[in-house]
C-alpha cells in the first residue's frame with residue numbers, strides 16, 4: 001500500500017478514535033446508573049487503546065511525510081452541551097450511529113490492507129478493533145431494545 005495513503009488513513013483513524021474517546025468520556029458525568037457509568041468508562045479505555053495503537057503506527061510510518069490532516073466529521077453528531085441533556089435512549093442511538101461509522105471505516109481499511117504482506121500485523125489489529133466496535137454497538141442496540149420494551 002502506498003505510504004502516503006497509509007499515513008492518511010492512519011490519521012483519519014486517529015481522529016475517529018479521539019472522537020470516540022471524547023464522546024464517551026464527556027457523557028460519564030451525566031450518567032446516573034453506576035453500571036452504565038462503568039460501561040462508558042470501559043468503552044473509553046478501549047477507544048483509548050485503539051487510539052494509542054494508531055498513534056504508534058503513525059510514528060512508525062510517518063517518516064518525513066507531510067500531508068494535511070484529514071477533516072474528520074460525523075454529520076449530525078452532537079457534541080458539547082447538547083450531550084448533557086440527552087435522554088438515555090438518545091445516547092444509545094448516538095452510540096449506535098457512531099459505532100456504525102467506525103465499523104464501516106474499519107471494514108474498508110481492512111479490505112485495503114488485506115493483500116499487503118507487510119501490513120499483515122496491522123490488518124489483524126484492525127480486525128480486532130472492528131470487533132470491539134461491533135461489541136460496543138451490540139451493547140447499545142441491546143440496551144436500547146430493553147428501554148423500548150418497557
Ligand SMILES: [Fe+2]
Nearest residue numbers: 017020047050
Ligand atoms: Fe475504537
Ligand SMILES: [Fe+2]
Nearest residue numbers: 020099133136
Ligand atoms: Fe467503539
